[in-house]
Every structure is written in structure tokens, then in C-alpha cells.
Amino acid sequence: MSVPVEIPARVADWFAENRRDLPWRDPGFPAWGTLVSEFMLQQTPVARVIPRLAEWLERWPTPQALASVPAGEAVRAWANLGYPRRALWLHAAAVQITERHGGVVPHNVDDLLALTGVGDYTARAVAAFAYGLRHPVVDTNTRRVIARALDGNAEPAPPSNTRDLAAMERLLPDNLDDAHAVNAGMMELGAIVCTARSPRCDACPIADLCAWRQAGYPEYEGKRKAVQKKYEGSDRHVRGLIMAELRAAHVPVTALEIETLWADAPQRDRALAGLVSDGLAVYAETGYVLP
DNA sequence: CAGCCGTGGGA
DNA sequence: TTCCCAAGGCT
Structure with missing residues (x-):
């Protein structure tokens, strides 16, 4: 390319x-x-x-x-x-x-x-x-800017470290300060101008060079990233409730107190077991505490 | 590698 | 209101 x-x-x-x-x-x-x-x-x-x-x-x-x-x-x-x-x-x-x-x-x-x-x-x-070293830095913002400006796509393909780092490497000047500015600038551009939902192309410094713009803003046709599962009622939700309780408490949180946080017992037990397995909660004598 | 992991604010 | 997604990483 x-x-x-x-x-x-x-x-x-x-x-x-x-x-x-x-x-x-x-x-x-x-x-x-x-x-x-x-x-x-x-x-x-x-x-x-x-x-x-x-x-x-x-x-x-x-x-x-x-x-x-x-x-x-x-x-x-x-x-x-x-x-x-x-x-x-x-x-x-x-x-x-x-x-x-x-x-x-x-x-x-x-x-x-x-x-x-x-x-x-x-x-x-x-x-x-x-440390100011010259390495390609690629985050979700950078990937989006590259996808649009260089590849002409509305969204990046699923992350591929090899491909993404190589693409960014091609943009990096040799000079350390310039490389730093390009790494940070690509991220910043994606964060505040070339945003995921409504890009502000009128404020974009490379709008006239943008392959996606030149192509007439075609819709993305490649693989979509997996849709995030609904949070409400999910295991993550229950884990979050338990963690909030553990953070607030300065004495062990009893099993009885945890029962009041979520009615569904199997899901509650699964969430708590997961937190213990992850090391985010430990059982101590009378209840659960932070590690 | 696809699925999983919190939380909150903007559209 | 509901949906989207945000400077990712681990298993």
C-alpha cells in the first residue's frame, strides 16, 4: 500500500x-x-x-x-x-x-x-x-485512522499485531521527536477528530488525503467486531455488585450479605467463585475480603 | 482465537 | 430509552 x-x-x-x-x-x-x-x-x-x-x-x-x-x-x-x-x-x-x-x-x-x-x-x-524510544504504538484510535485514511475503510479489520505494527512503522519518521509526535498524534486524531461515531472531517488535517473520504465514505463490509453482551443481568454485572461491596467494606462481607446483592443463587455463586478464582476476593474466617 | 472481563457517559 | 464503546489483555 x-x-x-x-x-x-x-x-x-x-x-x-x-x-x-x-x-x-x-x-x-x-x-x-x-x-x-x-x-x-x-x-x-x-x-x-x-x-x-x-x-x-x-x-x-x-x-x-x-x-x-x-x-x-x-x-x-x-x-x-x-x-x-x-x-x-x-x-x-x-x-x-x-x-x-x-x-x-x-x-x-x-x-x-x-x-x-x-x-x-x-x-x-x-x-x-x-522514554522517547522509536517504536510503533498502535491503539484502537490509531487503527481507525489507518483504516480510514490509508485503507479507505470505515472501520479497521480485527486487530492483527503484525499487520498493525507494520502499517504504523511505515508512518514513523526516523527522528525520535517526530516519531513521538506521529505516534501520539495518530492516537489523538482518532480520539478527538476521527472518532468512531461521527468523525469531524471538517477539522481533520488529512481530510484531503483520506482514502475513505475520497471513496465517498463507503460503509464497512468486513468482519464486525463481536457485539458486547448486555451488561444488565450479566455475570459481569453481578461481579461488579460484589466488588463494590468488598471495596466499601472494611470488615469481611458475609455470605448472607452477598446473598442480598443478587437473587439468582447459581449466578451469584458463579460470580463469587470467579472473583475468588481471579484473586479479587478471598475468604477469611467470617466472610469475603479484598486480597 | 473467540469469549470474557466493569462502568459510565454521549448520541 | 437503548445502544455503542472507551489509550486492552488474558485464557
Whole structure:
């Protein structure tokens, strides 16, 4: 596929002018802060992350600080960010950073990938954004911009790490600062202009180059991503109710109290067993507590 | 690899 | 109101 050579420079210039003032973009923001923010941003919107991130870093300014407290403290501080397993994984990663890397968030992508809860996106985001290294960073925003501007599709195909990283690599300038701006700019463009529902093409710096626009905005015909199951009444719903109770309580939550949270006994038992299996709840004498 | 994992806000 | 989906990762 041929890439219009103007795209990276246009995106980088647009980013310089239009970047949101987000905490993790502050000069001197620590790599640990970047790692924490990336964990929190996995499937949780920016606006909900910002206040929790500030609290978190004030309380645990280093990996060692987090590693020194029980994992349950992390789960409680995670509050209502959702997917509380991420709090458990972040705590595990803090322990690993402390034990294996002397408390320094690793620079190396393979070392980052070896941390619990760090996958292909997060590892490269930390290497690129915290340390300024030249790695392609591809998230859901970047994939959408590439799908539209370069491939002429309304939506990206299902994620393929090999294909997505190669596509982004082709856009990355050699210069470190420019590469950083293109990585961040593609994400930012997807986040605030080339959005999933109603893209603001009038504000897009590459609208005149966009393959999807040039093709007349054809509807997406490829494989759709699996539709999210309904939350109301789901196992995730019940797990969420139980976790909210465990976070609020500072004494063991009895089985009787858990019964009041959800009437369907088999589903309730399944949810609770799942939480115990995941390590998010443990039984202690009289009831369930955070780990 | 498809399914699973929370929560809340905008359209 | 209902639906969509948000800086993913693990099994």
C-alpha cells in the first residue's frame, strides 16, 4: 500500500497545535506514572482516569511504594474504573519491577511485555511515550485512522499485531521527536477528530488525503467486531455488585450479605467463585475480603 | 482465537 | 430509552 508522504508531517503539525493538556504529557511526568495511566486507560475513558491517576500517584509515587502494600489496597483505590483485574495486574507489575528491575520501569519492550497486564499496546506506549524510544504504538484510535485514511475503510479489520505494527512503522519518521509526535498524534486524531461515531472531517488535517473520504465514505463490509453482551443481568454485572461491596467494606462481607446483592443463587455463586478464582476476593474466617 | 472481563457517559 | 464503546489483555 502506498502511503501519502504528507500524512506523518501533517499529523505531527496538527498534534503540536491541538494536543490536549493531559497529565501524562506534563514535562517530567515519571515513567511509573505513564505505566499507571496506561493501565487505567485500558478500556476506560480519559475523563474518568484523570482524578484516579492523581490520587494513585500521590499515594504510590513509585513501583516500590505500591509493591509494599497488599494487592487489595490497589483494588480498593481502583474504585469504579472497571475491570478490577487491572488493579491486581498493576500491583503484580509493581512487584516485578521492584524485584527484577530495581524499581525502575524498564525501557525495553520485551522486558515490558513480560510484566503482568502489559500487552502489545502498553509495552510500546511506555517505551515510546515515557522514554522517547522509536517504536510503533498502535491503539484502537490509531487503527481507525489507518483504516480510514490509508485503507479507505470505515472501520479497521480485527486487530492483527503484525499487520498493525507494520502499517504504523511505515508512518514513523526516523527522528525520535517526530516519531513521538506521529505516534501520539495518530492516537489523538482518532480520539478527538476521527472518532468512531461521527468523525469531524471538517477539522481533520488529512481530510484531503483520506482514502475513505475520497471513496465517498463507503460503509464497512468486513468482519464486525463481536457485539458486547448486555451488561444488565450479566455475570459481569453481578461481579461488579460484589466488588463494590468488598471495596466499601472494611470488615469481611458475609455470605448472607452477598446473598442480598443478587437473587439468582447459581449466578451469584458463579460470580463469587470467579472473583475468588481471579484473586479479587478471598475468604477469611467470617466472610469475603479484598486480597 | 473467540469469549470474557466493569462502568459510565454521549448520541 | 437503548445502544455503542472507551489509550486492552488474558485464557
